[in-house]
Amino acid sequence: MKTSAIADANIALVKYWGKRDQTLVLPQNSSISMVTDGLYAHTTVEFDSKYNRDIFSLNGKNIDTKSKGYEEYVGKFLKIVRKLSANKKHVRIQSSNNFPTAAGLASSAAGFAALTAATNKAFALGLNKRELSILARQGSGSACRSIHSGFVEWRRGGKMDGSDSYAEQIADAKYWPEFRMIFCITTKKEKKIKSRAGMAQTVATSAMYKCWLDAIVEDLKNVRQGIIQKSFSLVGKTAEHNCLKMHSLMLTTKPPIIYWNEFTIRIINKIIELRENGLECYFTIDAGPQVKIICLESNIPKIVRKVQEITGIEDIIITKPGQGARIVNKHLF
Numbered sequence: 001m002k003t004s005a006i007a008d009a010n011i012a013l014v015k016y017w018g019k020r021d022q023t024l025v026l027p028q029n030s031s032i033s034m035v036t037d038g039l040y041a042h043t044t045v046e047f048d049s050k051y052n053r054d055i056f057s058l059n060g061k062n063i064d065t066k067s068k069g070y071e072e073y074v075g076k077f078l079k080i081v082r083k084l085s086a087n088k089k090h091v092r093i094q095s096s097n098n099f100p101t102a103a104g105l106a107s108s109a110a111g112f113a114a115l116t117a118a119t120n121k122a123f124a125l126g127l128n129k130r131e132l133s134i135l136a137r138q139g140s141g142s143a144c145r146s147i148h149s150g151f152v153e154w155r156r157g158g159k160m161d162g163s164d165s166y167a168e169q170i171a172d173a174k175y176w177p178e179f180r181m182i183f184c185i186t187t188k189k190e191k192k193i194k195s196r197a198g199m200a201q202t203v204a205t206s207a208m209y210k211c212w213l214d215a216i217v218e219d220l221k222n223v224r225q226g227i228i229q230k231s232f233s234l235v236g237k238t239a240e241h242n243c244l245k246m247h248s249l250m251l252t253t254k255p256p257i258i259y260w261n262e263f264t265i266r267i268i269n270k271i272i273e274l275r276e277n278g279l280e281c282y283f284t285i286d287a288g289p290q291v292k293i294i295c296l297e298s299n300i301p302k303i304v305r306k307v308q309e310i311t312g313i314e315d316i317i318i319t320k321p322g323q324g325a326r327i328v329n330k331h332l333f
């Protein structure tokens with residue numbers, strides 16, 4: 001039987017950058033994000049005795065199941081699923097994203113949240129939302145937030161086994177319908193340093209890491225409160241500053257990690273200029289060169305017009321708070 005699921009990417013307003021346990025994917029700090037409504041992964045899973053090995057394809061390309069990349073991500077994930085399930089048959093998985101993969105657009109978050117929802121049904125695991133979030137987390141940390149809709153907090157947790165490290169909803173997608181993120185795609189190329197390797201190197205070498213952790217509780221409190229009170233300025237200001245702090249960690253990693261390109265800087269400067277001219281908007285950037293502009297719906301036309309003045313931006317995608325991971329009837333094969 002085939003099972004398919006869709007899950008949307010989520011973009012952090014307070015970032016996760018560093019693990020306290022690599023195997024269980026346990027974070028150094030809690031994080032908060034918005035699940036988007038437009039950038040998604042669609043995944044179909046089928047286990048059947050007709051397969052004599054696991055098969056995985058991503059965006060139409062077959063992935064070697066002996067490769068390190070596969071073993072570290074999907075292979076590891078399937079081992080966990082098989083421990084939870086009595087079903088030990090081989091599985092075929094096909095997944096595709098409707099946006100660039102591994103380019104700093106949270107494709108692993110969407111991908112693993114969709115895979116979690118699809119395997120939960122295919123393997124009849126019967127997991128509730130909390131358990132789904134814990135399973136998705138072990139595929140890719142940020143994926144645990146894409147299980148839910150709207151605004152979400154991934155709690156760090158304190159237990160060694162990770163049973164208290166999962167995401168919970170702060171507010172659903174309809175709570176703040178005017179909230180927007182404009183994705184400015186500066187390049188569709190895959191990034192050179194994956195988040196996983198980059199954050200491990202940061203924790204090991206950045207002298208700023210302690211400062212990051214010292215300030216995180218305050219950022220979380222402000223963003224959480226800002227969402228609940230729909231205080232756009234509080235959320236925007238805190239998110240932008242938190243993003244710059246994360247990039248300071250990256251810059252002070254040895255060797256340095258620089259994800260930005262020239263367009264990233266041009267867009268940042270444009271946003272600061274717009275703000276100085278009274279148009280309230282903020283930016284956030286993840287492990288890649290893409291800029292996500294945080295704004296309210298009413299300001300979209302003006303902001304987009306201004307950003308389009310910068311030549312060389314490949315694409316602009318407008319997103320609002322979106323749904324969580326869900327089962328769909330459309331299969332990819």
Ligand code: DP6
Nearest residue numbers: 012015016140141142195196286287
């Ligand atoms: C910069 O969740 O991709 O987007 O857990 O190693 O798979 P792994 O990392 P991943 O890292 C996301 C980092 C970030 C910030 C965030 O989404 O909070």
